[in-house]
Amino acid sequence: MPPDGWFRRKSKFAPAPAAQIVAQVPDGVAIKCAQCSEIIFTKDFEKNLKVCPHCGSHHRLTAAERIAYTVDEGSWVELFANLRSVDPLHFKEYDSKLAKSVQVTGLGDGFVVGTAAVSGLPLVLGVSDFRFMGGSMGSVAGEKVARAMEEGIARRLPVVLFTASGGARMQEGLLSLMQMAKTSAAAARLAEAKLPYIVVMTDATMAGVLASYASLGDIHLAEPGALIGFAGARVVAQATVQKPPEDYQTAEWQLGRGQIDSIVPRRDLPQTLATLLSLLTGRASVNTGGLNG
Amino acid sequence: MASLNVLDFEKSIAELDENLSKLHQIVEDRNNPQNKPDLAGQIAELEEHRTALLSALFANLTPWDKVLLARHVKRPYTLDYVGAIFEDWTELHGDRMFADDGAIVAGLAKLDGQPVAVIGHQKGRDLKQRQQRNFGSARPEGFRKAGRIMQMAAKFGIPVVTLIDTAAAAADIAADERGISEAIARSMFEMATLPVPIVSIIIGEGGSGGALGIAVADRVLMLEHAVYSVIPPEGCAAILWRDPERKSDAAAALNLTAQRALELCIIDDIVPEPLGGAHRDWAESAESVKAALLQSLRPLTGIPAPTLVAQRYEKFRRMGRFTELEGV
Ligand SMILES: [Zn+2]
Numbered sequence: 001m002p003p004d005g006w007f008r009r010k011s012k013f014a015p016a017p018a019a020q021i022v023a024q025v026p027d028g029v030a031i032k033c034a035q036c037s038e039i040i041f042t043k044d045f046e047k048n049l050k051v052c053p054h055c056g057s058h059h060r061l062t063a064a065e066r067i068a069y070t071v072d073e074g075s076w077v078e079l080f081a082n083l084r085s086v087d088p089l090h091f092k093e094y095d096s097k098l099a100k101s102v103q104v105t106g107l108g109d110g111f112v113v114g115t116a117a118v119s120g121l122p123l124v125l126g127v128s129d130f131r132f133m134g135g136s137m138g139s140v141a142g143e144k145v146a147r148a149m150e151e152g153i154a155r156r157l158p159v160v161l162f163t164a165s166g167g168a169r170m171q172e173g174l175l176s177l178m179q180m181a182k183t184s185a186a187a188a189r190l191a192e193a194k195l196p197y198i199v200v201m202t203d204a205t206m207a208g209v210l211a212s213y214a215s216l217g218d219i220h221l222a223e224p225g226a227l228i229g230f231a232g233a234r235v236v237a238q239a240t241v242q243k244p245p246e247d248y249q250t251a252e253w254q255l256g257r258g259q260i261d262s263i264v265p266r267r268d269l270p271q272t273l274a275t276l277l278s279l280l281t282g283r284a285s286v287n288t289g290g291l292n293g
Numbered sequence: 294m295a296s297l298n299v300l301d302f303e304k305s306i307a308e309l310d311e312n313l314s315k316l317h318q319i320v321e322d323r324n325n326p327q328n329k330p331d332l333a334g335q336i337a338e339l340e341e342h343r344t345a346l347l348s349a350l351f352a353n354l355t356p357w358d359k360v361l362l363a364r365h366v367k368r369p370y371t372l373d374y375v376g377a378i379f380e381d382w383t384e385l386h387g388d389r390m391f392a393d394d395g396a397i398v399a400g401l402a403k404l405d406g407q408p409v410a411v412i413g414h415q416k417g418r419d420l421k422q423r424q425q426r427n428f429g430s431a432r433p434e435g436f437r438k439a440g441r442i443m444q445m446a447a448k449f450g451i452p453v454v455t456l457i458d459t460a461a462a463a464a465d466i467a468a469d470e471r472g473i474s475e476a477i478a479r480s481m482f483e484m485a486t487l488p489v490p491i492v493s494i495i496i497g498e499g500g501s502g503g504a505l506g507i508a509v510a511d512r513v514l515m516l517e518h519a520v521y522s523v524i525p526p527e528g529c530a531a532i533l534w535r536d537p538e539r540k541s542d543a544a545a546a547l548n549l550t551a552q553r554a555l556e557l558c559i560i561d562d563i564v565p566e567p568l569g570g571a572h573r574d575w576a577e578s579a580e581s582v583k584a585a586l587l588q589s590l591r592p593l594t595g596i597p598a599p600t601l602v603a604q605r606y607e608k609f610r611r612m613g614r615f616t617e618l619e620g621v
Contacts, residue, residue, distance in 0.1 A: 082621035088557070088614040089548050092533055108621075139613030146610060168501070168523050170532065173548045174559045177501060177523040178612040181509045184478055185485035185609050192486065208523075211462075211502045215478035230474045231464035235528070239430075239465040248466065257470050 033057060049266045058223045058266055060203055062105070063112040063129035066162055070270050071116035071125065078114040080147050083140045085109050087171070094171040101132045110165075111141040113148045115157070119274035119285035124152045126161040130204070135165035137209050138172040142179025145213055146186040149197070153189060158196035158277055163214045166232075167207025180212035187216040196280040198273065201228050201251065201260070219276060220260045221269070222251035228259070300361045302350060306569065309343045347569045354518070357541035359550050360526055362518040363497045364460075367572035369579070371398060371413030371456040374496065377579035378586070379404055379411060388437035391471065396427040396459070397435030397507070399442040404454070405587055410446035412439045412507055413456030416497070431503055432463040433476035439507050440480050443487055452490040452590055455507045460525060462503030477506040484509035485609070486602055490593035492586055494564065495519040495551075496571075511605050512589040513559070515551035516582070517566040521559065522549035559612065562589070 030041045036055035045052075049069050050059045061069065067076055087094045102108065110132030116125045126148040128135040137145075145161065152159040168176040190197050199217035201210075204227035211230060214220075222228060229236075229249030236244060247253045254260045264272045274285040299307045316336050354362070362368070375382050379402035387393040399412045416429035439455075446453050462473055484491060484507070493510035499521030515521060529543035530536055554560045564585040567574035593601065 082618040084616050084618055086614050086616055089546070091546055108618075139615045143613055143615060170524050170529055170547075172614070173523050173546075174521055174554055174557060175613050177505055177521075178559060178609060180478075180502060181481050181485070181505055181609045182612055184481035185509070185606050188482045188485040189606065191482075208502055211474040211477040211506075212481065213478070215472075215475040216482050230462070230469050235464045236466060236469070239463065240467075242466065244466055249469065257472065259472055259475060 033059075051266050056224065056265075058203065058225055060130050060164065062131060063107065063127040066127045066202075067112070067114075067116070067125070069266065070162075070273070071118055072120065075117040076114050076125075077116070078112065079151065080113050080144055081108060083108060083143060085138055085140045085172075088139075088175060089171070089173050091171040091173070097133060097171070105129055105132050107132055109138070109140040109144070110135045111137075111144045113144045113151070115151070115155070118160075118270055118277065121274055121277045121281070121283055121285050122157055123277060124148050124155070124157050124159045126159070128162060128164040128202075128209075130164040133169065135163075135209075136167060136169035136176075137165055137179050137183075137212075138169035138176045139179065141165075141169070142176070142182050145179075145183045149183075149186040149190040152195050152197075153193045156193075156195065158198065158281060159190060160198045160200065160273060160277075161213065161217075162200045162202055163205040163209055164202045165205060165207075165209035165214075167209055177208070180208050183213035184216060187213050191216075191218075196277060198276060200264075200269065200273075201254075202226050204228070207231065215259070218280070219262075221262055221264050221272065222254065222260045223269075224251060224263055224265055226251040228254045298365075298367055300358070300365065302354075302358055302361075303569075305346060306343065306350065309339060309346065313339050313343065344568070351569060355541060356520075356544040356547070356550050357526065359518050360498075360520050360540075360544050362570050362572075363520045365497075365570065365572045366418055368497055369571055369575045370418075371415045371458055371496065373575060374456060374579055374582055375400075375402065375411060375413070377576065378583040379409070380406075382411070385442060386438070388434040388441060390434070390437060392432075392434045394427070394432045394435030394438060395425045396429050396431040396463070397439055399438050401451070404583070404590070407590075408449075408451050409590075410442050410451050410453045411456070412442055412453065413496075414459040414504075414507075416458060427463060429459045429498075430461055430463045431459060431506070432468045433471040433473045436462075436473075436476035436480045436506050440483055443483065443491075447487050447489050450489060452492070452594065453487065453510075454586055454590075455491070455493040455510065457493060457495040457499050457504045457508050458497035459500045459503045460498050461500040462506065477502050480506045481509045485606065488598035488602060490590060490596070490601060491605075492589045492593070494582060494585065495521050495560075496582070500525065509605070509609065511593050511601065511608070512561045514562050514564050514585055514589060515554060515560050516564050516571060516578075517551055518570055519551055520544075520549040521551070521554050522547050 033052040035057035038054040110129050113126045197217045198219045201222040251263050278285040382402040384400040398415045414429045415426050417423035417426040491510040492512045493508040494514040526540040526543040527537045530539040551563045567577040571578040
């Protein structure tokens with residue numbers, strides 16, 4: 001898992017991580033957009049689903065916010081919430097990092113799975129929370145992704161996963177690496193069962209996650225400006241002579257390289273998901289609209 | 294650091310080797326009227342000393358020593374094994390979409406008379422070869438070529454053997470542009486349901502996704518001194534200690550040796566290397582790899598495809614360590 005800093009970039013396309021939203025005006029009444037430096041009232045920021053009203057930068061969401069912004073009210077039922085990471089390699093500071101992430105996020109690990117409905121259409125939903133050790137995929141995240149897909153197969157439901165991850169979790173060594181194989185194999189089973197699998201790539205979707213289940217969807221959506229790429233900036237710089245283009249590894253750049261079906265603004269995502277799920281399953285949603293982008 | 298071909302911890306061996314070869318030279322020099330029996334005794338003594346020293350050195354290798362051995366320029370590469378192990382090797386090029394990636398070789402061959410598809414990372418030894426092979430770092434085309442050959446193997450019911458030896462997949466902008474992530478993911482996805490036996494052996498470096506991308510197999514083997522890791526030790530050290538030079542500490546932390554991989558149930562078996570490492574005796578290494586491949590493939594042939602695929606799924610499905618709390 002490369003450090004968060006590897007994915008931080010100054011470009012008009014890429015949003016800054018939510019953690020950078022500092023400069024808290026007294027009592028958290030307002031925040032400063034780390035991308036455009038404009039001051040936004042917290043109330044407006046949240047009403048705008050944490051998209052900056054000035055520059056359109058999509059700031060990172062917690063898993064809970066993502067679920068709230070995406071699914072029909074009252075439809076969410078969390079599954080497999082009892083899974084917890086262990087420290088099988090007794091890796092330097094892993095225990096304390098886990099404990100801190102649990103404390104900060106209130107989550108058991110960085111990936112949340114459940115069943116829900118979007119515009120009345122049932123689905124299995126998985127959401128990665130970047131705050132939890134950069135959304136890195138260790139044994140628990142890999143297990144939950146695989147279980148989400150198996151749940152979809154068992155219940156004949158489509159699977160929608162929101163990705164946000166720096167990649168495989170270094171602290172579990174090979175056990176993390178193998179989650180790439182495990183999740184890809186589960187995606188293959190889901191495909192054999194002919195159930196829709198939609199990936200929504202959010203900031204940042206990198207390395208071992210992008211190189212496994214995140215790249216195996218029937219449909220790949222992305223949020224505007226999301227950082228999406230294989231290697232972190234330092235590794236790319238070592239491997240390439242030329243300077244990367246300004247928009248390198250953004251959702252927009254990946255769209256142009258054929259890796260993404262559509263870039264969808266956060267506000268439109270529930271509608272777009274409902275439309276796609278309706279089209280792919282033949283089930284009628286409560287209301288439908290067109291695919292944006 | 295002395296020569297590129299001699300690792301630091303092998304220096305004492307290299308000195309012995311040099312002395313031994315000097316003595317041999319003297320003996321072989323027929324014009325030299327020197328007293329041979331005395332030298333024969335010296336040679337035998339030196340050789341005994343050498344074996345003892347090698348045994349001692351190799352009984353106490355650190356994880357970082359293993360990284361160096363796995364990267365050793367004299368270590369046999371995929372095509373060195375292919376030439377020694379298989380018959381009728383016929384290399385097949387290209388992904389039919391963009392290019393032929395020199396970092397992954399693929400083709401058909403016979404193993405003990407039976408057709409197999411062979412796919413492996415290929416490193417280069419000199420500068421020209423290294424550039425041609427992209428230092429063994431596969432580009433999207435390499436994984437797509439591998440996928441094409443595996444699908445053909447499946448079509449004709451031919452088992453697949455993959456040889457793993459890469460530091461990492463290509464991480465340059467061009468590789469990203471052509472979908473390196475998708476190519477790796479797709480390869481694992483397709484291997485997961487491939488209806489023929491697959492055996493993978495890590496012969497040198499098993500570098501993260503670039504390695505696993507062609508190692509989703511029914512049986513995964515590792516050579517005794519090969520390494521398999523989620524991240525290169527240098528990268529890990531840079532993150533953990535902000536110091537790439539602490540790579541040996543990182544190598545230990547990552548549990549990247551074959552011995553640890555076996556304990557963690559990541560691999561199925563360890564394939565022994567000649568005393569002193571694969572680079573000291575290519576023929577013996579090839580014999581060892583061939584025997585291991587045959588032994589692994591034999592029980593897989595004849596298993597009905599659906600059973601085989603189901604077992605492969607379960608194998609990877611079980612990987613990982615976590616706990617499940619009660620009452621949550
Ligand atoms: Zn802004």
